Amino acid sequence: MKSLQDALYNWLTIHVVAEARPNDTAAQETVAFFRAILQTDFHVTDINVVKEESMYTVHYKKEDEWKTARFPVELIDVMLEQIEREPEKYG
Template sequence: MKSLQDALYNWLTIKIVSDARPDDTAATETREFFEEMLTTQHHVSNIETSKDDVMYYVSYQQGGEMKKNRYPRELIEIMLIQINQEPDKYENYPTEDD
């Protein structure tokens, strides 16, 4: 993924799902994938998130400077809303270790 903006958007979207569904192994693995991408490809560190009634804010360090992006909550939360509306379609499958 070439765009840092896209990588942060995808990471935040799946982070929201992963935080809401801590037993969802697919969400956790996908979040970890995007975290690795942010670190290795985009050299991002110290990621912090916050939100208000309208937006999510992502603060991060890149190249020695702090940066901040914002994303509309309705776009970030859509995946979690879909999962909650149709949980049968998003069943958590156990890993081989379980």
């Protein structure tokens, strides 16, 4: 990952999928992979997500300091919506 922002975006996108599909092994493994990148490469130790009307707010701890990133809902939810529309492609 080139940036923390990219890593958070990728993690959040698959996190939303994994939360909606707890029995989806691939989603669970992928979210764990991106979580490991956040921890190892970017030293993020805690992460919390709040979904608001139009934005996801990600609160994360990096080097003992809480920080915040925000992502538009329509950008994050697109993968889950695609999987739900065409589940045969992702099974």
